Amino acid sequence: MSADPVLRLQGLRKSFGGLVAVNDVSFDVMRGEIFGLIGPNGSGKTTTMNLISGAFRPDQGQILLEGQDIAGQPAHLIARRGIARTFQLLRLIEDMSVLENVMVGLAFRPRQPWDATLRRRAAEFLELVGLGGLGGAAVSELTYIDQKRLELARAMALEPKVLLLDEWLAGLNATELHTGIAMIRQIRSLGTTIIMVEHVMSAIHSLCDRCVVMNAGTRIAMGTPAAVLSDPLVVEAYLGE
Numbered sequence: 142m143s144a145d146p147v148l149r150l151q152g153l154r155k156s157f158g159g160l161v162a163v164n165d166v167s168f169d170v171m172r173g174e175i176f177g178l179i180g181p182n183g184s185g186k187t188t189t190m191n192l193i194s195g196a197f198r199p200d201q202g203q204i205l206l207e208g209q210d211i212a213g214q215p216a217h218l219i220a221r222r223g224i225a226r227t228f229q230l231l232r233l234i235e236d237m238s239v240l241e242n243v244m245v246g247l248a249f250r251p252r253q254p255w256d257a258t259l260r261r262r263a264a265e266f267l268e269l270v271g272l273g274g275l276g277g278a279a280v281s282e283l284t285y286i287d288q289k290r291l292e293l294a295r296a297m298a299l300e301p302k303v304l305l306l307d308e309w310l311a312g313l314n315a316t317e318l319h320t321g322i323a324m325i326r327q328i329r330s331l332g333t334t335i336i337m338v339e340h341v342m343s344a345i346h347s348l349c350d351r352c353v354v355m356n357a358g359t360r361i362a363m364g365t366p367a368a369v370l371s372d373p374l375v376v377e378a379y380l381g382e
């Protein structure tokens with residue numbers, strides 16, 4: 142991790158009708174960092190991720206990716222500029238093969254022909270997530286964890302500067318969690334910065350360099366997992382859930 146912020150959120154605000162879901166939120170994410178976004182249900186984590194990925198336009202504030210404001214740009218342009226994401230509810234294309242799902246991710250990048258090179262590159266990303274032998278399988282034949290791996294391969298095929306993981310570890314058993322954590326570490330070691338929304342606290346502890354804690358739309362704490370999770374404000378926010 143370096144002291145160079147790859148992503149800077151400054152004074153972000155988003156409301157839905159009268160409800161302020163994200164209220165004046167600012168934080169910097171450093172290049173190569175694994176950064177956690179945590180907080181009780183309804184605290185504004187998913188909305189923040191949606192603002193970063195371009196699914197929502199902020200009412201106010203800036204999102205600087207390597208110094209350039211991307212706030213409010215369409216999601217596909219933000220993806221091209223280097224921010225990829227996985228979804229809490231997986232969004233795979235059921236009637237395409239496993240390999241083709243990754244190829245869709247690759248074809249998203251500028252100037253990529255749908256050819257043998259693409260096929261080979263897609264196979265490399267499947268290897269990366271441990272699905273090397275399953276390229277020809279149908280998505281529906283995959284187990285839940287393998288579908289999650291596939292979502293990850295598809296996001297990684299964009300070769301993002303920043304990868305957003307939305308509860309990617311949710312629903313895994315202990316063994317799968319162990320594998321999932323190792324996979325996230327491996328992705329970081331490739332130089333990708335990761336922002337993760339996660340409820341699995343053991344994973345936050347073992348993976349995150351720093352995290353922000355949100356409550357009722359505002360940032361209530363920021364620091365190492367050990368520091369924020371022992372912060373009385375944070376303990377109180379979780380108890381009030």
Ligand code: ADP
Nearest residue numbers: 157160162180181182183184185186187188189
């Ligand atoms: P979290 O991810 O921390 O559980 P969310 O960002 O999903 O929290 O939600 C924050 C608040 O914004 C909640 O009160 C939620 O009901 C509201 N909210 C989120 N998305 C929408 C939406 N599309 N329309 C209206 N309200 C929303």
